Amino acid sequence: MLRMDxxxxxxxxxxxxxxxxxxxxxxxxxxxxTVAKYLRVSEPHRQEKSARPRPVLERVSPRIEELLxxxxxxxxxxxxxxxxxxxxxLVEEGYQVGITTVRDHLREKRRQAAEVYIPLVHRxxxxxxxxxxxxxxxxxxxxxxxxxxxxxxxxxxxxxWLYHRCDQLAFLDGHVRAARHLGGLPRRLVYDNxxxxxxxxxxxxxxxxxxxxxxxxxxxxxxCFTRPGEGHxxxxxxxxxxxxxxxxxxxxxxxxxLGAIAAAVLVEVEASWRTxxxxxxxxxxxxxxxxxxxxxxxxxxxxxxxxxVTTSASRQALIQVEGGVYSVPSTWARLDVxxxxxxxxxxxxxxxxxxxxxxxxxxxxxxxxxxxxxxLARKPQAVRQVAPELMAELGEPFGQLxxxxxxxxxxxxxxxxxxxxxxxxxxxxxxxxxxxxxATLQQAQGRCRQSGCxxxxxxxxxxxxxxxxxxKGYQVETARAADYDVLLLEGVR
Numbered sequence: 001m002l003r004m005d006x007x008x009x010x011x012x013x014x015x016x017x018x019x020x021x022x023x024x025x026x027x028x029x030x031x032x033x034t035v036a037k038y039l040r041v042s043e044p045h046r047q048e049k050s051a052r053p054r055p056v057l058e059r060v061s062p063r064i065e066e067l068l069x070x071x072x073x074x075x076x077x078x079x080x081x082x083x084x085x086x087x088x089x090l091v092e093e094g095y096q097v098g099i100t101t102v103r104d105h106l107r108e109k110r111r112q113a114a115e116v117y118i119p120l121v122h123r124x125x126x127x128x129x130x131x132x133x134x135x136x137x138x139x140x141x142x143x144x145x146x147x148x149x150x151x152x153x154x155x156x157x158x159x160x161w162l163y164h165r166c167d168q169l170a171f172l173d174g175h176v177r178a179a180r181h182l183g184g185l186p187r188r189l190v191y192d193n194x195x196x197x198x199x200x201x202x203x204x205x206x207x208x209x210x211x212x213x214x215x216x217x218x219x220x221x222x223x224c225f226t227r228p229g230e231g232h233x234x235x236x237x238x239x240x241x242x243x244x245x246x247x248x249x250x251x252x253x254x255x256x257x258l259g260a261i262a263a264a265v266l267v268e269v270e271a272s273w274r275t276x277x278x279x280x281x282x283x284x285x286x287x288x289x290x291x292x293x294x295x296x297x298x299x300x301x302x303x304x305x306x307x308x309v310t311t312s313a314s315r316q317a318l319i320q321v322e323g324g325v326y327s328v329p330s331t332w333a334r335l336d337v338x339x340x341x342x343x344x345x346x347x348x349x350x351x352x353x354x355x356x357x358x359x360x361x362x363x364x365x366x367x368x369x370x371x372x373x374x375x376l377a378r379k380p381q382a383v384r385q386v387a388p389e390l391m392a393e394l395g396e397p398f399g400q401l402x403x404x405x406x407x408x409x410x411x412x413x414x415x416x417x418x419x420x421x422x423x424x425x426x427x428x429x430x431x432x433x434x435x436x437x438x439a440t441l442q443q444a445q446g447r448c449r450q451s452g453c454x455x456x457x458x459x460x461x462x463x464x465x466x467x468x469x470x471x472k473g474y475q476v477e478t479a480r481a482a483d484y485d486v487l488l489l490e491g492v493r
Contacts, residue, residue: 002030007038014039057105060090060097064105122153122236124287125294128186129153129237130174132166132194135245137261138254145258148174149244151237152186155291156276156284158240160248160269162262163343164361171196172215172305173343179219180302181266184295188222190234201228211307218303220296244269259344306340306347313337313350317371321346323362328355329371369393377423384415394430397437 002010010028013019014035021039025032067086075081083103090097133147146166150159159178163170171194179185191197193206200207206225208216216223226233248268255261276284311319317333319326322341332350340347341359348355360366369376369390376383376390383390391399401421405414425433 002034002038004043007043010035010038011042054101056097057101060095060101061105063090063093063095064102117232123294124154124290125184125186125292125296127153127188127190129190129234131192131231131234131237131241132171133241133245134166135162135249136252137162137249137258138252139258139261140256142252146170147241147244147249148178149237149241150174150178150182150189151240152182152291153236155287156278157182157273157288157291158244158269160244160262160266162258162265164258168196168209168211169305169307169341169343172211172303175215175219176302176305179298182295183292184298185219185221187294187296188224190224190226190237192231192234193225193228197223198225215303218299247272306342309339309341311337311339318367319348322359323364324360325365325367326357326360327367327369327371329353330373330375373422373426377419377426380412380416380419383419383422384411387415387418394434397434397441400441401437 006028010024010030013024013027014021019027021032021035024030025035028035064086067089068081071081083099083106086106087097087099087102090102129151131149133149134144135147136142137145139145146163148159148161148163148170152158159174159181161174161177163174175185193201195209197208197212198206199209208223212223231238244265248265253261253265255264273284278284309321311321313319313328313332313335315333317328317330319328319337319339321339326346326348328337328348328350332353335350338349340349344359346357346359348357357366367389369386370393372382376386387402391402398421402414402418405417408414409417421433421437
């Protein structure tokens with residue numbers, strides 16, 4: 001086939017300059033037939049080739065199809081049939097065929113079976129796509145977490161949040177946060193067939209989980225699902241999941257808590273979306289205004305993301321929920337407790353009483369010694385063992401009181417005195433007892449300052465006395481006079 005500039009010269013010589021076909025062909029070193037052909041057409045083109053006969057392929061194609069059918073159940077994704085293996089089998093059976101012919105047959109078979117993708121149309125407020133992606137963050141230590149992503153294909157806006165778990169609670173909580181952040185949800189949301197939403201899949205029919213049905217009923221959106229194993233049916237969110245990971249989670253983000261990291265990532269994603277340049281020249285703000293008007297309005301209250309777990313409090317007033325251990329009020333010991341598990345906290349209910357605790361990771365433990373005040377009021381030795389943790393919970397002035405009592409009476413007697421005060425806390429309330437202690441300590445310090453003595457706390461501490469070297473290894477607790485009465489009585493008996 002000639003180049004376009006050669007065709008131009010031929011046509012100019014003959015049609016404009018009046019050169020004969022014979023002379024033009026001689027001058028350009030071409031055949032007269034070639035010159036005549038390009039006088040009939042204004043530009044060169046390839047001649048359509050008719051399919052040439054392939055008798056060998058027609059002869060072996062039925063056997064190739066038979067082998068593919070026979071060996072279908074004897075292959076895996078990694079141990080699959082190749083052109084080389086089929087060619088070897090055909091040669092062993094006596095067929096005279098080249099390996100290229102076999103590979104051509106398989107290539108054409110794959111081409112015919114390949115899916116043809118349809119260019120879709122996205123309308124404002126009509127569709128959103130949802131998915132989870134595994135990412136890495138540095139939350140004091142490097143760990144794998146899950147990224148919830150809701151993508152709006154029309155405006156290109158994304159909502160992103162990070163979770164420690166890829167479970168139903170995180171899945172539902174992501175929708176609630178997205179609805180609050182966007183001010184609404186699309187009329188239709190597209191998902192994979194994930195277990196958080198689909199309880200059972202039977203052909204084209206799906207049985208949805210109770211909690212997901214409650215969520216969709218609360219916000220009134222239509223849940224739609226891709227074909228099993230065909231995640232590219234929601235290709236927009238798949239592409240954005242990769243884009244968010246590379247653009248906003250690289251390098252690995254760091255933060256004190258996962259919530260702080262998620263909030264920072266969301267701010268960055270939003271800023272990037274607002275400045276994004278689109279190929280069609282449209283502004284993201286204008287597209288979002290159209291999208292926003294088409295979103296479903298939010299209900300009066302958000303959907304409560306909780307999962308009910310029934311457990312029992314042990315004799316130590318401890319419960320175990322989702323792998324974490326929590327203390328409950330001692331009055332709940334040996335009773336059934338309803339745990340309404342959320343993403344970040346757990347609401348505990350027992351006989352009309354409620355307690356809310358921060359959710360722990362599996363293996364974590366959260367003990368609050370405030371729950372054991374009635375028992376501690378009767379067990380001074382237990383008070384002595386847990387006093388530092390208890391004082392950290394109660395705060396001042398209980399911490400100051402504990403220091404004074406230890407300095408004046410020693411740990412044993414101080415624990416007995418503090419147990420009495422804890423009994424007053426049980427009877428009269430922590431606020432009233434704390435106020436009385438604060439007033440008493442301030443009055444004592446005021447009297448001491450007026451009399452010109454040293455600070456009451458330091459004056460009550462025992463003075464150091466020289467101790468012989470042989471006795472320095474012994475520690476003697478401060479005793480009470482009543483202790484000697486008991487010894488005397490036992491001696492009389």
